[in-house]
Amino acid sequence: xxxxxxxxxxxxxxxxxxxxxxxxxxxxxxxxxxxxxxxxxxxxxxxxxxxxxxxxxxxxxxxxxxxxxxxxxxxxxxxxxxxxxxxxxxxxxxxxxxxxxxxxxxxxxxxxxxxxxxxxxxxxxxxxxxxxxxxxxxxxxxxxxxxxxxxxxxxxxxxxxxxxxxxxxxxxxxxxxxxxxxxxxxxxxxxxxxxxxxxxxxxxxxxxxxxxxxxxxxxxxxxxxxxxxxxxxxxxxxxxxxxxxxxxxxxxxxxxxxxxxxxxxxxxxxxxxxxxxxxxxxxxxxxxxxxxxxxxxxxxxxxxxxxxxxxxxxxxxxxxxxxxxxxxxxxxxxxxxxxxxxxxxxxxxxxxxxxxxxxxxxxxxxxxxxxxxxxxxxxxxxxxxxxxxxxxxxxxxxxxxxxxxxxxxxxxxxxxxxxxxxxxxxxxxxxxxxxxxxxxxxxxxxxxxxxxxxxxxxxxxxxxxxxxxxx
Amino acid sequence: xxxxxxxxxxxxxxxxxxxxxxxxxxxxxxxxxxxxxxxxxxxxxxxxxxxxxxxxxxxxxxxxxxxxxxxxxxxxxxxxxxxxxxxxxxxxxxxxxxxxxxxxxxxxxxxxxxxxxxxxxxxxxxxxxxxxxxxxxxxxxxxxxxxxxxxxxxxxxxxxxxxxxxxxxxxxxxxxxxxxxxxxxxxxxxxxxxxxxxxxxxxxxxxxxxxxxxxxxxxxxxxxxxxxxxxxxxxxxxxxxxxxxxxxxxxxxxxxxxxxxxxxxxxxxxxxxxxxxxxxxxxxxxxxxxxxxxxxxxxxxxxxxxxxxxxxxxxxxxxxxxxxxxxxxxxxxxxxxxxxxxxxxxxxxxxxxxxxxxxxxxxxxxxxxxxxxxxxxxxxxxxxxxxxxxxxxxxxxxxxxxxxxxxxxxxxxxxxxxxxxxxxxxxxxxxxxxxxxxxxxxxxxxxxxxxxx
Numbered sequence: 001x002x003x004x005x006x007x008x009x010x011x012x013x014x015x016x017x018x019x020x021x022x023x024x025x026x027x028x029x030x031x032x033x034x035x036x037x038x039x040x041x042x043x044x045x046x047x048x049x050x051x052x053x054x055x056x057x058x059x060x061x062x063x064x065x066x067x068x069x070x071x072x073x074x075x076x077x078x079x080x081x082x083x084x085x086x087x088x089x090x091x092x093x094x095x096x097x098x099x100x101x102x103x104x105x106x107x108x109x110x111x112x113x114x115x116x117x118x119x120x121x122x123x124x125x126x127x128x129x130x131x132x133x134x135x136x137x138x139x140x141x142x143x144x145x146x147x148x149x150x151x152x153x154x155x156x157x158x159x160x161x162x163x164x165x166x167x168x169x170x171x172x173x174x175x176x177x178x179x180x181x182x183x184x185x186x187x188x189x190x191x192x193x194x195x196x197x198x199x200x201x202x203x204x205x206x207x208x209x210x211x212x213x214x215x216x217x218x219x220x221x222x223x224x225x226x227x228x229x230x231x232x233x234x235x236x237x238x239x240x241x242x243x244x245x246x247x248x249x250x251x252x253x254x255x256x257x258x259x260x261x262x263x264x265x266x267x268x269x270x271x272x273x274x275x276x277x278x279x280x281x282x283x284x285x286x287x288x289x290x291x292x293x294x295x296x297x298x299x300x301x302x303x304x305x306x307x308x309x310x311x312x313x314x315x316x317x318x319x320x321x322x323x324x325x326x327x328x329x330x331x332x333x334x335x336x337x338x339x340x341x342x343x344x345x346x347x348x349x350x351x352x353x354x355x356x357x358x359x360x361x362x363x364x365x366x367x368x369x370x371x372x373x374x375x376x377x378x379x380x381x382x383x384x385x386x387x388x389x390x391x392x393x394x395x396x397x398x399x400x401x402x403x404x405x406x407x408x409x410x411x412x413x414x415x416x417x418x419x420x421x422x423x424x425x426x427x428x429x430x431x432x433x434x435x436x437x438x439x440x441x442x443x444x445x446x447x448x449x450x451x452x453x454x455x456x457x458x459x460x461x462x463x464x465x466x467x468x469x470x471x
Numbered sequence: 472x473x474x475x476x477x478x479x480x481x482x483x484x485x486x487x488x489x490x491x492x493x494x495x496x497x498x499x500x501x502x503x504x505x506x507x508x509x510x511x512x513x514x515x516x517x518x519x520x521x522x523x524x525x526x527x528x529x530x531x532x533x534x535x536x537x538x539x540x541x542x543x544x545x546x547x548x549x550x551x552x553x554x555x556x557x558x559x560x561x562x563x564x565x566x567x568x569x570x571x572x573x574x575x576x577x578x579x580x581x582x583x584x585x586x587x588x589x590x591x592x593x594x595x596x597x598x599x600x601x602x603x604x605x606x607x608x609x610x611x612x613x614x615x616x617x618x619x620x621x622x623x624x625x626x627x628x629x630x631x632x633x634x635x636x637x638x639x640x641x642x643x644x645x646x647x648x649x650x651x652x653x654x655x656x657x658x659x660x661x662x663x664x665x666x667x668x669x670x671x672x673x674x675x676x677x678x679x680x681x682x683x684x685x686x687x688x689x690x691x692x693x694x695x696x697x698x699x700x701x702x703x704x705x706x707x708x709x710x711x712x713x714x715x716x717x718x719x720x721x722x723x724x725x726x727x728x729x730x731x732x733x734x735x736x737x738x739x740x741x742x743x744x745x746x747x748x749x750x751x752x753x754x755x756x757x758x759x760x761x762x763x764x765x766x767x768x769x770x771x772x773x774x775x776x777x778x779x780x781x782x783x784x785x786x787x788x789x790x791x792x793x794x795x796x797x798x799x800x801x802x803x804x805x806x807x808x809x810x811x812x813x814x815x816x817x818x819x820x821x822x823x824x825x826x827x828x829x830x831x832x833x834x835x836x837x838x839x840x841x842x843x844x845x846x847x848x849x850x851x852x853x854x855x856x857x858x859x860x861x862x863x864x865x866x867x868x869x870x871x872x873x874x875x876x877x878x879x880x881x882x883x884x885x886x887x888x889x890x891x892x893x894x895x896x897x898x899x900x901x902x903x904x905x906x907x908x909x910x911x912x913x914x915x916x917x918x919x920x921x922x923x924x
Contacts, residue, residue: 029525085774097773101774104848104849163742267740302573312566314622315629318633374573377598378578380525381858383525386857
């Protein structure tokens, strides 16, 4: 691989010297060709032919996620998405499921913070049936009262079931605490209290306001002919009436100043699950590639500093990692691990020491070269399938990122120097200002963890909700 | 049990084995995905599939050793050993393996089941020689550093606390198997009982290595940006010189026929109860495999499935209902699991499951259901085959559990041959009250201390 890094660097220089003569030589993987069409009603369509496996994947983005939930109605975007397949103007929920399953197709609709993702996949031979189901759910959901009641009851119980598995709710608590009352702190799926308040008319209103052609990005990838697919989609979705679209107005969240700690009591816990960090970065942060390189070294792979210290060298945990959950506005930066009750303080101390060492020592040339090779080597399988590709180009379109996000990735990775890494560490890996969230047995770990923060908060896991705004 | 899977933000890896091997395709697909094979002089079988669509390679090594080859007192040893395979050999000492791989753009993982221990490498073409160097080094010269053993023991204990203590499904599954099997080694958990994790010795590890890690006990699958010729050459250089030796002794214990329903309860702090029902079913290479697979699909796969429609949609007594049957060399259990809604007695879910089973026993499924099940299999096949990683795992699973990777390409024929009457017959034969073990988790939210009394 050392040879390859040198070769790539040489190529970069060559591009500079020879200009366009070398285009295409620097990058081993590129996005397959694709086209963007804006339909007359404002719908953005992206088409990418990918031949080989006889599958077609639809990835749609509706530009309304949990940030569009009105206060007190957390989970509204998520419930609206979940109801799309639960009955339409011409199909009952049961009929939709029967038609979908008969061709072995998949359909899912899930909200994130920034947007709602609707995804469907089927065999290429079933494209007409698949598109009919997809557009039926998207354009004509019925929101029948019985289905609304059923789904809301399931979602509330689903949250209770999730609370039985600490790690599946750790981020809900962390985000609620970190973002405080900013919309990014809201639980995307809602909580036991907010879901109980949601009514059918709120769902219908949310749908009317947010599901519009102008708010939709549809990416299609797989085994098809673009001209034919375009005609099919224009026929299915072109008649959807254009409406003015209101996008949620969102401001950047406030960076946590000082140190605060939330302890969520789960009295039967044999381990403490902990997350700590601060506000991270936006999807379009100019430093995003350098941050990825540095975080790979710090907490993004098996031999990362964090995993080496907490798992490999000390056996304190099965795993430790750090990540940036980037969004349209800055999302979260988080360090995550878990350890048995008795070693809670030892593990958190160690995580903080690893962070301090990153600031003090920076990264070595060897680490930098290794992280670059790792990111480049592991990248191609992330854009291997039609599903990965359609989701990727739809998200890039949403965040205003061009194809160079992928096609120039290797060059951008190679451009990260130890000097840039140093700047990135100082700016994006907060050390003195931190939010801590711990789920564990409070009676055992509570006294020891007091030292981490001046502001102390606590709640019981059985208490409804995840965040300070929950009421 | 995976080597690394944190699971905070959804699963980091797709565990393809969880749903069992599924496939359906014919000769045209067999030509679409050609496989070259070679058996090395030391007995290791190597399967190669070329795919140049991305400049990467997935390499799988399946060792036919798992928790079924263990004994009471050292349960979990296969899984612990899987961890030790990353902790140093002769050329690549402790920590060197991961560092060398990641510095060359490669990543790895591994998983252990009751039946097999599987090592996975994902890497760019440029790391091909390195990977073979590493794999050959650790198959031959694994080292056993007491310090590494001590710290890895703690890692596995942490893994157990996460996957069992903090996971109601994990606890109940473990208790169910411990009750459903009274003789066969499938009775103990792959990760091992906590007291065994704390007590196995260096000698136990060495014995396990000698027993299971012979080239003639392994199958290698390589898929991606390679040619069969270059892989066979690398095998000749790195793998073929490794001497063969006796494979693990056969597991001769046969689980005796279950003579009546078994029931167990787990009481612990929890928000919601949980229900699992296990039925003894035959091993993967049994002729009834395909009919059982169609039956599971009809019962639980998709929102149009019978049990989803009944328990989740119509009666609204459960959040979800699933059925699973893992690949197995020996007769195993098919497990139905339901997550009751709050306030619903798990016995209501239990009764509804039996009612649906009775229906398929009394009346054959419909033609539409049979065709739907076959269509779902076909799509699942393409899902598995759409990535080089999925193909590596699927080809290897078929080779190891069905005895021949070509069974993958016979699957359409085998599923096509399943009739409504076959489905009815297997339902009657296996899903009988005397053949089941019922496990129920009941929330007990009294203050700690009193709960223990």
